[in-house]
Amino acid sequence: MKRENNWQYKSLFNLEKTNSDDLGEASTQLIKRCLELIKVPLNEYTIEDLRLMIGQDYGLPYLIPLAIEKLNDDLFAEGDLYEGDLLVNVLRIDHTFWKQNPDLWTQVDNLIVNRRYEIDGLRISIEKFYS
Numbered sequence: 001m002k003r004e005n006n007w008q009y010k011s012l013f014n015l016e017k018t019n020s021d022d023l024g025e026a027s028t029q030l031i032k033r034c035l036e037l038i039k040v041p042l043n044e045y046t047i048e049d050l051r052l053m054i055g056q057d058y059g060l061p062y063l064i065p066l067a068i069e070k071l072n073d074d075l076f077a078e079g080d081l082y083e084g085d086l087l088v089n090v091l092r093i094d095h096t097f098w099k100q101n102p103d104l105w106t107q108v109d110n111l112i113v114n115r116r117y118e119i120d121g122l123r124i125s126i127e128k129f130y131s
Helices: 012-016 029-037 047-055 060-073 085-091 095-100 102-112 116-121
Strands: none
Touching: 012 060, 029 047, 047 060, 047 085, 060 085, 060 102, 085 102, 095 102
16 A cells, blocks of 8 residues: 655544544544544544554554554554553454565564564464464
């Protein structure tokens, strides 16, 4: 997927023309937060924001490259849950996304291939990523 030069400074709402439903009608706090984040420029996302949105399958073509940048700095970057929670959500992405984005799959594979002992030590499963 070809991205605009300044894509990181735009929101998912702008990039994907994502429908941002009325926040008052959000059925859960999780959905409400996701609908809020759709309007936030991607360069303002925290680790937790990335973890949350990736876990809900929002904007993966844009958020996975950002997550990879964060994981390059700290493979076990932590949102609000536990050490490595961003990596866990990246590894849980459906295989169809990875088939459509083999370059991103390779980047994640390169991050984890030599760190399996550490990943296992945190009880993070890599099984789905390789299936």
